[in-house]
Amino acid sequence: MFDNPTHTTLDKMGEFALIDHITKHVKLTHANTVKGIGDDAAVLLKSVDTLQVITTDMLVEGVHFDLMYTPLKHLGYKAVIVNLSDICAMNAVPRQITVSIAVSSKYTLEAIEELYSGILAACNIYKVDLVGGDTTSSKSGLVISITAIGETNINNITYRHTANENDLICVTGDLGAAYMGLQVLEREKQVFLENPDVQPDIEGHDYIVERQLKPEARIDIIAQLLKEQVVPTSMIDISDGLASELLHICKASNLGCNIYESKIPIDSVTFQTALDFNIIPQVCAMNGGEDYELLFTIKQEDFEKIKDKDSITVIGHMTAQGNSANMITNANTVLPIEAQGWKHF
Amino acid sequence: MFDNPTHTTLDKMGEFALIDHITKHVKLTHANTVKGIGDDAAVLLKSVDTLQVITTDMLVEGVHFDLMYTPLKHLGYKAVIVNLSDICAMNAVPRQITVSIAVSSKYTLEAIEELYSGILAACNIYKVDLVGGDTTSSKSGLVISITAIGETNINNITYRHTANENDLICVTGDLGAAYMGLQVLEREKQVFLENPDVQPDIEGHDYIVERQLKPEARIDIIAQLLKEQVVPTSMIDISDGLASELLHICKASNLGCNIYESKIPIDSVTFQTALDFNIIPQVCAMNGGEDYELLFTIKQEDFEKIKDKDSITVIGHMTAQGNSANMITNANTVLPIEAQGWKHF
Numbered sequence: 001m002f003d004n005p006t007h008t009t010l011d012k013m014g015e016f017a018l019i020d021h022i023t024k025h026v027k028l029t030h031a032n033t034v035k036g037i038g039d040d041a042a043v044l045l046k047s048v049d050t051l052q053v054i055t056t057d058m059l060v061e062g063v064h065f066d067l068m069y070t071p072l073k074h075l076g077y078k079a080v081i082v083n084l085s086d087i088c089a090m091n092a093v094p095r096q097i098t099v100s101i102a103v104s105s106k107y108t109l110e111a112i113e114e115l116y117s118g119i120l121a122a123c124n125i126y127k128v129d130l131v132g133g134d135t136t137s138s139k140s141g142l143v144i145s146i147t148a149i150g151e152t153n154i155n156n157i158t159y160r161h162t163a164n165e166n167d168l169i170c171v172t173g174d175l176g177a178a179y180m181g182l183q184v185l186e187r188e189k190q191v192f193l194e195n196p197d198v199q200p201d202i203e204g205h206d207y208i209v210e211r212q213l214k215p216e217a218r219i220d221i222i223a224q225l226l227k228e229q230v231v232p233t234s235m236i237d238i239s240d241g242l243a244s245e246l247l248h249i250c251k252a253s254n255l256g257c258n259i260y261e262s263k264i265p266i267d268s269v270t271f272q273t274a275l276d277f278n279i280i281p282q283v284c285a286m287n288g289g290e291d292y293e294l295l296f297t298i299k300q301e302d303f304e305k306i307k308d309k310d311s312i313t314v315i316g317h318m319t320a321q322g323n324s325a326n327m328i329t330n331a332n333t334v335l336p337i338e339a340q341g342w343k344h345f
Numbered sequence: 346m347f348d349n350p351t352h353t354t355l356d357k358m359g360e361f362a363l364i365d366h367i368t369k370h371v372k373l374t375h376a377n378t379v380k381g382i383g384d385d386a387a388v389l390l391k392s393v394d395t396l397q398v399i400t401t402d403m404l405v406e407g408v409h410f411d412l413m414y415t416p417l418k419h420l421g422y423k424a425v426i427v428n429l430s431d432i433c434a435m436n437a438v439p440r441q442i443t444v445s446i447a448v449s450s451k452y453t454l455e456a457i458e459e460l461y462s463g464i465l466a467a468c469n470i471y472k473v474d475l476v477g478g479d480t481t482s483s484k485s486g487l488v489i490s491i492t493a494i495g496e497t498n499i500n501n502i503t504y505r506h507t508a509n510e511n512d513l514i515c516v517t518g519d520l521g522a523a524y525m526g527l528q529v530l531e532r533e534k535q536v537f538l539e540n541p542d543v544q545p546d547i548e549g550h551d552y553i554v555e556r557q558l559k560p561e562a563r564i565d566i567i568a569q570l571l572k573e574q575v576v577p578t579s580m581i582d583i584s585d586g587l588a589s590e591l592l593h594i595c596k597a598s599n600l601g602c603n604i605y606e607s608k609i610p611i612d613s614v615t616f617q618t619a620l621d622f623n624i625i626p627q628v629c630a631m632n633g634g635e636d637y638e639l640l641f642t643i644k645q646e647d648f649e650k651i652k653d654k655d656s657i658t659v660i661g662h663m664t665a666q667g668n669s670a671n672m673i674t675n676a677n678t679v680l681p682i683e684a685q686g687w688k689h690f
Binding site (some may be wrong): 010019030032033044046054055056061064101102103134137143172286317 | 358366368374397402406451458465474476479492537615690
């Protein structure tokens with residue numbers, strides 16, 4: 001069945017197109033289902049003033065991680081973080097997770113304990129309860145599927161489709177670091193494969209390697225926004241690269257945007273490592289994935305409340321319907337933004 | 346790391362022991378987490394009188410299903426049902442699901458559509474909203490991970506650990522059918538592998554093959570119990586065989602039980618097919634898996650309310666702490682019940 005040449009194979013289609021195609025048949029029937037597929041998380045009505053948000057992510061060995069350079073404890077930690085980041089992207093606070101894993105029977109108990117020690121470390125740091133899951137065997141690689149549940153006040157929920165013209169575009173932290181960390185790890189893997197006696201050399205790259213292996217979810221930003229009484233007009237987490245996420249917000253909100261190359265926050269280690277690898281640093285920031293920073297828009301009148309926050313950078317603004325998503329380069333030229341993102345298929 | 350002979354491999358340990366081992370380190374911190382790991386579903390406080398229940402299950406190709414005889418539409422349907430059954434086992438009504446799948450890029454769009462048509466058929470029949478998910482690629486087989494969310498009144502929630510001495514033990518429907526359906530499918534697969542020109546012969550076995558390929562969740566029983574104002578004192582769904590589930594209730598409730606071989610409901614097709622395969626029919630019912638019927642206990646005073654229900658059979662009663670779980674055979678001998686269940690490792 002899978003070899004019929006008249007059929008469409010998934011690798012020609014891409015993940016987003018596949019999801020769009022499948023979900024057009026989905027109908028929602030329950031009054032308490034506020035928002036289904038199409039944002040970082042689904043939204044359910046919990047009580048008269050509280051919304052519940054739910055998200056799920058699956059990590060597959062050989063696709064999302066390489067056990068040659070990913071310690072199992074880090075993997076467990078990261079698997080939780082990618083879900084908590086989606087909860088944050090709804091301007092919500094994570095509360096519970098469920099964890100399902102499929103592992104080969106060749107794994108040892110000690111290996112699974114390592115994986116769970118990372119999962120529980122993330123639960124502990126982010127004050128999230130591990131409430132359920134499933135453990136089964138796999139005929140081949142390791143698969144981890146996590147569902148996270150969070151909560152937010154009904155006035156604070158933040159979607160992708162609600163940005164307005166002239167809103168300011170903000171990003172948290174710095175971008176491209178996780179991607180450059182991955183490049184360093186991949187380089188050291190190749191060196192090791194060619195000569196197993198050579199020790200891996202990640203000196204000077206600790207920051208970017210950690211960004212790749214042990215990312216964090218920006219729960220601190222959610223708390224800061226709440227404290228400053230800023231409700232973003234739209235938000236998304238940066239898992240597939242800034243370009244892809246900007247396009248999601250523009251498409252969902254039916255607007256254009258202008259961002260400024262000079263404003264994109266890039267750490268000096270990321271910048272220098274990119275140059276060493278002959279990669280343009282801004283390309284890492286735009287198209288590298290897995291930073292798990294937040295991209296959000298705010299009303300101009302909220303600028304005063306966030307302008308002195310070290311961890312928030314204004315990089316541009318939303319433009320009217322009919323405009324495209326553009327980057328204004330340092331040379332003052334206008335470049336249309338194109339999604340590269342992560343293509344897993 | 347995985348070959349160290351001093352380490353414990355998972356196949357020597359079993360799924361339940363692994364889960365017990367890992368989850369002993371889990372601490373719950375949120376006031377609204379009512380019940381974590383250890384039942385069919387986790388329980389969260391939704392509002393002052395409503396509880397939310399959450400469960401998750403992962404199905405792995407080659408472990409839980411064989412695509413040689415499992416149509417993708419049936420697989421999608423069943424993947425939803427196994428989760429809805431866990432929601433029912435808490436005496437709750439399913440409301441929403443999320444679906445994550447990992448598939449090889451060699452799959453066609455049409456194949457994924459088939460899978461989702463089964464998922465959406467189950468959503469439609471059971472009035473459940475598909476609210477989110479993740480779609481990613483796999484380096485090898487198909488993996489489906491579903492999380493289901495349900496709701497129940499705070500007075501109706503039903504756990505495993507709350508059975509009382511002398512409570513009546515009830516099962517729904519009939520048992521062993523899914524297991525015998527699997528035997529028929531496996532036999533026809535072998536015939537086909539030996540001679541691809543021979544057409545599969547499942548004539549007369551439609552009922553048990555359907556029980557294997559397209560099980561249903563007993564949402565009708567939950568509605569019936571509500572209507573009759575019977576709140577079971579304990580409940581679990583029968584996914585691993587009656588023996589295994591009875592032992593879960595006995596262990597969790599710290600009680601023994603006596604059930605009667607003569608009372609175990611077995612369909613005539615299951616019975617005859619078991620004999621044809623030289624299997625004792627009651628062994629299928631006790632140790633065959635995937636029936637997705639409900640096993641529950643009720644107070645003796647509730648017997649009048651359920652005794653005329655075709656789909657509920659009383660098979661025995663709970664006995665005091667210190668007693669074992671026993672089956673009273675047709676020859677009036679006492680057999681201790683031992684778990685066989687499904688061992689996926």
